[in-house]
Amino acid sequence: MKRYEKFADQIAQLIRSGMLAPGDKVPSVRHASRTYGVSPSTVFQAYYLLEDRGLISARPRSGYFVRELAQHPLAEQETSAQSARTTAVDVSELVFSVLDSLKDPHTVPFGSAFPSPELFPLPRLARSMAHALRDMPAHAVIADMTAGNPDLRRQIALRYMVSGVRLALEELVISNGALEALNLCLQCVTSPGDLVAIEAPAFYATLQVLERLQLQAVEIPVHPREGIDLATLADSLARLPVKACWFMSSLQNPLGASMSEEKKRALYELLQQHQVPLIEDDVYAELYYGSQPPKPVKSFDRDGLVMHCGSFSKSLAPGYRVGWVAGGRYAEQISRLKLMTTISPSVPAQAAIADYLQHGGYDRHLRKLRHALESQQDAMLASAARHFPPGTRVSRPSGGYFLWFEFPEAVDSLQLFQLALAQGISLAPGPIFSATRGFRNCARLNHGHPWTAQSERAMEVLGRILAAF
Numbered sequence: 001m002k003r004y005e006k007f008a009d010q011i012a013q014l015i016r017s018g019m020l021a022p023g024d025k026v027p028s029v030r031h032a033s034r035t036y037g038v039s040p041s042t043v044f045q046a047y048y049l050l051e052d053r054g055l056i057s058a059r060p061r062s063g064y065f066v067r068e069l070a071q072h073p074l075a076e077q078e079t080s081a082q083s084a085r086t087t088a089v090d091v092s093e094l095v096f097s098v099l100d101s102l103k104d105p106h107t108v109p110f111g112s113a114f115p116s117p118e119l120f121p122l123p124r125l126a127r128s129m130a131h132a133l134r135d136m137p138a139h140a141v142i143a144d145m146t147a148g149n150p151d152l153r154r155q156i157a158l159r160y161m162v163s164g165v166r167l168a169l170e171e172l173v174i175s176n177g178a179l180e181a182l183n184l185c186l187q188c189v190t191s192p193g194d195l196v197a198i199e200a201p202a203f204y205a206t207l208q209v210l211e212r213l214q215l216q217a218v219e220i221p222v223h224p225r226e227g228i229d230l231a232t233l234a235d236s237l238a239r240l241p242v243k244a245c246w247f248m249s250s251l252q253n254p255l256g257a258s259m260s261e262e263k264k265r266a267l268y269e270l271l272q273q274h275q276v277p278l279i280e281d282d283v284y285a286e287l288y289y290g291s292q293p294p295k296p297v298k299s300f301d302r303d304g305l306v307m308h309c310g311s312f313s314k315s316l317a318p319g320y321r322v323g324w325v326a327g328g329r330y331a332e333q334i335s336r337l338k339l340m341t342t343i344s345p346s347v348p349a350q351a352a353i354a355d356y357l358q359h360g361g362y363d364r365h366l367r368k369l370r371h372a373l374e375s376q377q378d379a380m381l382a383s384a385a386r387h388f389p390p391g392t393r394v395s396r397p398s399g400g401y402f403l404w405f406e407f408p409e410a411v412d413s414l415q416l417f418q419l420a421l422a423q424g425i426s427l428a429p430g431p432i433f434s435a436t437r438g439f440r441n442c443a444r445l446n447h448g449h450p451w452t453a454q455s456e457r458a459m460e461v462l463g464r465i466l467a468a469f
């Protein structure tokens with residue numbers, strides 16, 4: 001990160017925390033330069049950047065001031081759903097119609113599940129692919145299918161270790177993206193008709209997997225900042241024969257909620273008491289904005305009850321389809337299920353990622369990516385505050401690239417989706433995240449793409465459509 005970007009982040013943090021309130025003057029260039037020990041040109045560049053992000057504005061001959069909208073006056077949501085409900089799932093048609101809308105490259109991709117490909121080091125990865133394949137011993141082309149690329153496994157285990165999770169290498173199963181791992185985990189611990197506790201709202205593929213495996217959903221409400229409602233979960237576990245839980249403890253999709261460490265520990269203790277396995281979907285783990293990676297529930301696992309699923313799809317290599325699960329006591333069974341279905345993710349893709357992790361500068365790339373996503377979040381929040389109708393609420397995730405909007409009651413997000421699409425703008429309407437087609441007046445918007453004049457115009461158009469409901 002450049003010096004002026006770092007300094008801009010410091011000021012943005014003061015604004016976000018309320019230390020600098022709307023209307024306050026930000027330190028003059030001379031003052032800031034002296035106090036923070038940076039050059040006047042660094043301060044200028046930082047202030048231009050904050051101006052671009054919509055956080056401050058210049059007043060002629062008076063200096064820079066925090067914008068009225070800079071603290072994102074859209075209120076934060078309070079909770080997601082009412083109580084736990086048990087439901088058969090039937091959302092696939094709806095999900096596919098939304099996914100279809102994303103195929104047109106000219107559509108503004110607010111509905112997309114991925115960040116912009118421009119944010120990934122694809123040329124460097126290609127070099128890693130060439131290098132790894134040139135040096136690959138012949139026997140590895142076959143051997144790495146069953147066991148997975150040994151360097152990749154070691155690199156993944158090392159990243160767990162650095163983030164405070166002890167893991168036996170044998171626990172790791174490399175998969176075709178996290179989605180395969182999640183599917184296999186669920187298959188491993190359930191039979192058709194069983195009950196599975198999931199979040200409300202939940203990642204739509206969770207619902208599709210339950211639908212495909214003929215499982216029943218027990219929807220647990222999620223607080224937009226604090227994560228699942230533990231009291232409701234405890235009650236459901238006491239009353240119902242729940243066979244597994246599938247939760248995201250950090251940067252939950254779509255709300256962005258992250259549980260505190262105490263809450264993660266309490267969740268683990270609750271599940272341990274009932275001996276209900278947890279499938280922990282942690283694909284956004286690397287996209288936190290703060291200085292410390294959030295710990296997964298897996299870090300509290302004493303007896304292999306947690307299956308922790310991760311992926312490179314969101315942070316490094318979308319399309320390479322390389323993910324994994326640290327499968328705890330279920331690892332061997334998961335591995336066998338994989339051998340009975342897809343056998344293995346592509347060996348060259350595994351080798352490329354292993355080489356990149358060793359030599360490509362993954363951590364440097366991640367720092368840049370997180371920074372881009374955070375400043376794009378600022379831009380989308382500020383833009384929503386300018387254009388969306390009063391009464392709109394929004395989540396404030398501390399990472400990732402999604403915002404969850406709750407619009408005034410009159411808004412029907414499925415209609416909003418159609419009207420926006422007709423104007424070349426996609427979005428992910430609330431009902432695709434719910435087994436009961438709830439969240440009718442909500443939508444998930446992606447800010448994983450560099451913020452441009454086109455993004456700003458698209459928000460303005462959405463604002464006009466919303467105002468007409």
Ligand SMILES: Cc1ncc(COP(=O)(O)O)c(C=O)c1O
Nearest residue numbers: 113177178179203253311313323
């Ligand atoms: C919450 C969540 N879990 C899992 C996945 C699937 O990840 P992968 O592409 O590694 O299969 C996604 C991708 O959209 C996701 O958002």
